[in-house]
Amino acid sequence: MRTFSFKIDPLTGEEYYEVYARGRQLLNDPHLNKASAFTPEERATLGLDGLLRSAVTDLDAQVDRAYEAFQHKPDDLEKYIFLVALQDRSEVIFYKLVTDHLKEMVPIVYTPTVGTACLQMSNIQRRFRGIYITPENIGHIDQVLQNITLPQVSLIVVTDGERILGLGDLGSDGMGIPVGKVSLYVAAGGLHPHVCLPVCLDVGTNNQRLLDDPFYLGYRQPRLRGEAYERMVETFVMAVKRHFPDALLQWEDFGKGTAFKNLERYRDRILSFNDDIQGTGSTAIAALMTAMRIKQHRFSDERYMIVGMGQAGTGIAMNILAALEAEGLSREDAASRIFAIDMQGLLVDDDPALDAPQRPFAQRRAAVSGWTLEAPGRIGMMDVVRNARPTVLVGVTAQTGLFSEQVLREVGQATDRPIVFALSNPTSKCEATPEQVWKATDGKGLVATGSPFPPMEWNGRILRSSQCNNMYIFPGVGLGALVAKASKVTDGMLLAASRAISGMVTPEQEAQGLMLPPMEDIRRASTEVAFAVARQAREEGLGRLADDAELRLLIEKAQWTPHFVPYRAG
Ligand SMILES: NC(=O)c1ccc[n+]([C@@H]2O[C@H](COP(=O)([O-])OP(=O)(O)OC[C@H]3O[C@@H](n4cnc5c(N)ncnc54)[C@H](O)[C@@H]3O)[C@@H](O)[C@H]2O)c1
Ligand SMILES: O=C(O)C[C@H](O)C(=O)O
Numbered sequence: 001m002r003t004f005s006f007k008i009d010p011l012t013g014e015e016y017y018e019v020y021a022r023g024r025q026l027l028n029d030p031h032l033n034k035a036s037a038f039t040p041e042e043r044a045t046l047g048l049d050g051l052l053r054s055a056v057t058d059l060d061a062q063v064d065r066a067y068e069a070f071q072h073k074p075d076d077l078e079k080y081i082f083l084v085a086l087q088d089r090s091e092v093i094f095y096k097l098v099t100d101h102l103k104e105m106v107p108i109v110y111t112p113t114v115g116t117a118c119l120q121m122s123n124i125q126r127r128f129r130g131i132y133i134t135p136e137n138i139g140h141i142d143q144v145l146q147n148i149t150l151p152q153v154s155l156i157v158v159t160d161g162e163r164i165l166g167l168g169d170l171g172s173d174g175m176g177i178p179v180g181k182v183s184l185y186v187a188a189g190g191l192h193p194h195v196c197l198p199v200c201l202d203v204g205t206n207n208q209r210l211l212d213d214p215f216y217l218g219y220r221q222p223r224l225r226g227e228a229y230e231r232m233v234e235t236f237v238m239a240v241k242r243h244f245p246d247a248l249l250q251w252e253d254f255g256k257g258t259a260f261k262n263l264e265r266y267r268d269r270i271l272s273f274n275d276d277i278q279g280t281g282s283t284a285i286a287a288l289m290t291a292m293r294i295k296q297h298r299f300s301d302e303r304y305m306i307v308g309m310g311q312a313g314t315g316i317a318m319n320i321l322a323a324l325e326a327e328g329l330s331r332e333d334a335a336s337r338i339f340a341i342d343m344q345g346l347l348v349d350d351d352p353a354l355d356a357p358q359r360p361f362a363q364r365r366a367a368v369s370g371w372t373l374e375a376p377g378r379i380g381m382m383d384v385v386r387n388a389r390p391t392v393l394v395g396v397t398a399q400t401g402l403f404s405e406q407v408l409r410e411v412g413q414a415t416d417r418p419i420v421f422a423l424s425n426p427t428s429k430c431e432a433t434p435e436q437v438w439k440a441t442d443g444k445g446l447v448a449t450g451s452p453f454p455p456m457e458w459n460g461r462i463l464r465s466s467q468c469n470n471m472y473i474f475p476g477v478g479l480g481a482l483v484a485k486a487s488k489v490t491d492g493m494l495l496a497a498s499r500a501i502s503g504m505v506t507p508e509q510e511a512q513g514l515m516l517p518p519m520e521d522i523r524r525a526s527t528e529v530a531f532a533v534a535r536q537a538r539e540e541g542l543g544r545l546a547d548d549a550e551l552r553l554l555i556e557k558a559q560w561t562p563h564f565v566p567y568r569a570g
């Protein structure tokens, strides 16, 4: 049942909500609750008399009060619990607080603290957000989707919880991730919270800890696999198309065994993209574009070692390949400069165990057969470092400390400014901390990590690392594609997004070794990404025919800033 409608007064042009909910129901609805900001008139007409204390305060005062309480929380998990509780109480106050303090709040509602929260979600959860779809309710999915109380659904972030950050299979405790991504869609992208839906496809879990935990709140069965899983995903996607035909679907934190298949199966059937493959690839290439400017190099001046050829690794490798080809290299020549490593060591083309997405990045056996190896057989990281002398090192394995001092030191000797991206999340899974990289490379490394790290003093200089996280891409890609009314998200649109992000980094920031804009600029970065995406959609004939100025205006109009709207009783 609708609790309110958005209206515009025909005489004054004033925006207001016609509200049908009353009293306690209103206070319990985070979309509508204004807490002590309800005016005396609203209190009188909406059945709130006596349910609130006497003081009437404005939004800023409520945010100040919340910020004060936030600062007194003893640790990051308590801060997370506090912020989620605030979000459950009043979305406007929550988003105003987050947008006013982005640098401090994003690492709490999003990576890395959201990871800590997901690890114990069944214990800390107070209220549920979004929707949970299970093998038990997929049979009446239409009913499930009708239970959604949002006035409109334009943006969906869906996970099945199989690969939550680098923490593995967390079943539906992983719902914290879509919830956190939605928070950034609103805080960074500017989408309205009333149009964003987090979804968990709870198909069970193979995490024995959760299956044995009496407090686990998810579907307590081993993961659905094979045809039954695919049927469930298909039923879900088709239901989304029926109920929300214009919505954009973001695939998030699936396992690599399903992520590539889902992306390929649906990318042309529904407006969608995979954040871990495409969003990460797009962010990493943006950071590399900046690194090339800093080094005054072309992509073809570097040699690349990517460790962890799953979703993120493959997404990054595809974009490096494209960048090399754009410089005029043949596909074969371009691929020969990328040294891709997974569990078996360097990927080589005669390996029958290669996944289809890995195959384009396997080295030809003949190209490596003359290498001197530490031990015969497996070609490990150190072998690649010694024989191929990579100058760019990317880690997306979720293996803590995988980049040893020796590997980092040797990469540091292969070039003036080694580029080291240790992108695994959360912080505890990072392949190397910026400090470790700088120590091993004499302070020369251009460093990016997936989770945020503080700067470090080095010989009287302050060294800074960049947070290379897909949060720079997905909010703007979603906003841009929606505003453009694009029918799909293409590689061209993602490349335009990368260029926009890299283009924002100033010469001063480059001089400090920064490859991406600072977190404080994420809202402006998302706006630039949205514009680049919408323009590219138009150029590709897939989006709205509006000139650049109109697109800018449309994006500005679509972006919501947290504020209270007046209410009238309906
Ligand atoms: N910074 C970002 O924006 C970002 C984006 C996506 C993923 N990530 C992080 O990257 C990590 C991986 O994510 P993913 O989606 O690619 O996962 P994935 O499971 O799809 O891929 C991980 C790959 O690493 C390989 N691997 C594991 N241990 C290895 C080792 N010791 N040596 C070589 N290869 C090894 C696995 O076999 C697998 O192919 C996670 O920690 C995730 O949080 C970061
Ligand atoms: O969630 C993040 O912080 C980035 C990325 O999507 C990941 O899976 O690690």
Ligand SMILES: [Mg+2]
Pocket (backbone or CB within 6 Å): 165, 252, 253, 275, 276
């Ligand atoms: Mg992810």
